[in-house]
Amino acid sequence: MASAATKQNTISFERIQYASQVIAQQTEAVDRLGKQLPAEFDLAIELMLGCRGSVIVTGMGKAGWIGQKVCASLASTGTRSHFLHPAEAIHGDLGRIGPEDLVLAFSNSGETSEVVTLLPSIKKFSVPLIAVTANRNSTLSKQADLVLDYGKTCESGHLGLAPSTTTTLMLVLGDAIALTLSHERKFQPQDFARFHPGGSLGRRLSLVEEIMRPIEQCRVAVEDETVRSIYIRSKSESRRSGAVMVVARESGKLAGVFTDSDLARLLEREQDSQFDQSIAEVMTHGPVTVTRGTRLEVAIETLACRNISELPVVDSGGVPIGLIDITDVVSL
Known part of the structure; x- marks a missing residue:
């Protein structure tokens, strides 16, 4: 009969192996994205560089949380940006969108009801819409001016249901957008410091x-x-x-x-x-x-x-x- 210590060691090994598989799956997905960026990525960068207003980021649920992080990264690296919660937008927050703005919408399926509900209003503002999604044939994609399609992928884990690999791809693609824009704008350390006056990073x-x-x-x-x-x-x-x-x-x-x-x-x-x-x-x-x-x-x-x-x-x-x-x- 195996000892309690042996059983615990086996359980610990299986947990570590499972976690490693989750990380490996997401790493592989990111590697594929790095080798083949969405076809319209460069056009999206050009469109955002030419934006005279703000990049309005939106998304619901886990995609919304990723959108908020990307929004913060854009703002701190030289691209004026604001997050628009899609559920709040239809209750007055649409007033945040100006005539010179651009909308960057995150939705893995491209069919998120709260995001889709916003589309007619965004069109009325006559502002460019860039979709970040896995589904090029979705409602969001069809109404967008440009689509950053990172492709269909399986979620991590034994259930394959919780947003994990897809949100990782959204985050990596969002960071690529923010940092490419920053590079093109020739954003310098002193500029970065101006937007980060607090904390150890700002002081350094x-x-x-x-x-x-x-x-x-x-x-x-x-x-x-x-x-x-x-x-x-x-x-x-x-x-x-x-x-x-x-x-x-x-x-x-x-x-x-x-x-x-x-x-x-x-x-x-x-x-x-x-x-x-x-x-x-x-x-x-x-x-x-x-x-x-x-x-x-x-x-x-x-x-x-x-x-x-x-x-x-x-x-x-x-x-x-x-x-x-x-x-x-x-x-x-």
């Missing part, structure tokens, strides 16, 4: 001057000042950074930095006499810097690669304008 794509501690909040000293005088002057600062940026008296350009670690080394070596010498004698000359306009992700990489905690930000002339402190970006 920000420019250093948007995140840095401005010069007014930094400790700045002239190279002939003494260490003691500098620290006495800055002891009342509420948000003290761990570095003093040292500038040349005449030019104002960054000459070096003196960190709290440098101060600790003087104390450890009992070099107290250095406190009353000019800071230029003990500072780090020619420190690592970044210039205004650098993306924050580059600054973070510099902090990590150089194993430093403070990174001065300078203008094109080498004059410090702020400081990136590792404590400000450690959570990104």
